[in-house]
Amino acid sequence: MTIRFPLAQPSHWQRPEVTDLPAAAESWLLAEGSLTQKLKLHSQHFSVHVIGQQTAPVFESEFDMFRRHHKRVPFEAVVREVILSCDDTPWVFARSIFPLSAVNQKNLNLSNIGSTSLGQSLFDQTDLLRSPFEVSKLDINNSIAKLNKKLHEKSHPLWGRRSLFQTSGQQVLVSEVFLSPVPFYQELS
Numbered sequence: 148m149t150i151r152f153p154l155a156q157p158s159h160w161q162r163p164e165v166t167d168l169p170a171a172a173e174s175w176l177l178a179e180g181s182l183t184q185k186l187k188l189h190s191q192h193f194s195v196h197v198i199g200q201q202t203a204p205v206f207e208s209e210f211d212m213f214r215r216h217h218k219r220v221p222f223e224a225v226v227r228e229v230i231l232s233c234d235d236t237p238w239v240f241a242r243s244i245f246p247l248s249a250v251n252q253k254n255l256n257l258s259n260i261g262s263t264s265l266g267q268s269l270f271d272q273t274d275l276l277r278s279p280f281e282v283s284k285l286d287i288n289n290s291i292a293k294l295n296k297k298l299h300e301k302s303h304p305l306w307g308r309r310s311l312f313q314t315s316g317q318q319v320l321v322s323e324v325f326l327s328p329v330p331f332y333q334e335l336s
């Protein structure tokens with residue numbers, strides 16, 4: 148299946164406490180630490196499929212996140228969109244925003260991640276800081292919910308989270324949308 152890049156559409160992000168985030172979803176959406184590590188605990192084989200990684204437009208709601216953390220905006224950025232799979236089943240769609248200054252930060256090695264996990268680069272940094280999570284509920288008409296329907300033949304709203312990582316004087320925005328196979332959805336139906 149060919150997935151268009153960029154796939155994601157602007158969405159509305161809020162602090163979890165002001166949303167109807169189901170309690171069953173909190174163990175995934177609000178989990179600290181690396182999502183890659185968490186997914187590896189749920190699979191024999193973890194993989195990353197890169198949909199695209201190149202300079203692309205950034206949404207106003209994404210600029211807001213950088214603005215709130217004192218990064219001058221607007222700026223040129225590289226957008227990376229991936230599918231994270233457990234045992235070849237797609238579990239997560241992720242979209243990350245790398246300002247060009249972060250791309251040029253050698254120790255982050257953002258240009259050469261390829262199909263390894265961004266998490267490996269970020270969580271190796273000893274000075275890593277992470278903002279509080281924001282969450283978003285994507286309705287069935289969202290492009291990622293439509294991809295989920297194609298992949299899993301399930302049509303339902305999806306929950307996503309985002310946070311801003313700071314390390315080496317740089318900032319990287321990471322958004323993750325959980326697809327149907329992530330266990331908490333079974334508890335919602």
Ligand SMILES: C=C(O[C@@H]1C=C(C(=O)O)C=C[C@H]1O)C(=O)O
Nearest residue numbers: 181182183229241263264265266
């Ligand atoms: C930030 C992490 O990296 C993960 C890997 C990503 C990638 O390879 O593009 C994107 C989002 C994350 O789910 C993590 O593991 O927590």
